[in-house]
Amino acid sequence: MAEDRSDGITVAELIALVDRLEGLLERSALSELEVEVGTTALVLRRPSALGATIDPLVMAALATGGTPAARSARSPAAAGHAPASSAADSGLHAVVAPLTGVYYASPAPGAAPYLKEGGHVSAGQVIGLIEAMKLFNEIKSDVTGTVRRIAVASGALVKARQTLIEVDPA
Numbered sequence: 505m506a507e508d509r510s511d512g513i514t515v516a517e518l519i520a521l522v523d524r525l526e527g528l529l530e531r532s533a534l535s536e537l538e539v540e541v542g543t544t545a546l547v548l549r550r551p552s553a554l555g556a557t558i559d560p561l562v563m564a565a566l567a568t569g570g571t572p573a574a575r576s577a578r579s580p581a582a583a584g585h586a587p588a589s590s591a592a593d594s595g596l597h598a599v600v601a602p603l604t605g606v607y608y609a610s611p612a613p614g615a616a617p618y619l620k621e622g623g624h625v626s627a628g629q630v631i632g633l634i635e636a637m638k639l640f641n642e643i644k645s646d647v648t649g650t651v652r653r654i655a656v657a658s659g660a661l662v663k664a665r666q667t668l669i670e671v672d673p674a
Contacts, residue, residue, distance in 0.1 A: 604661075
């Protein structure tokens, strides 16, 4: 599932580049960072430079092109991204992504998803896969309970510490 783009850069390599650039931006006094390599252009801006809160990964997805539908499918807002604090405010436990990558809700295309809203999840149970650097990483729940919300769509780009599911602990 590591898609090669027309410029030879894989999605995993692009994600890794965005992570490195985001770290560089966070450690610097810059308000904007623009990088162009071949046909790929990335623009990362601090929220203060935009006047609104926009995730740097969204900016990168917008800068790399694609159809408007593909861009919105990558945006955390379209994927149902919610900060972990909203889960804590509602008494729910947020299971978060341990790394940045592409999230898959089932073990293979067309297969049944690992979880359903309203279903039961056990601590240690696989809840999805995150593809990063051409490797598929099993993501496991750290809590037992009832799945109240699945926060991301299968195939969505997720960032480390982004909420994947919200669980009502049992």
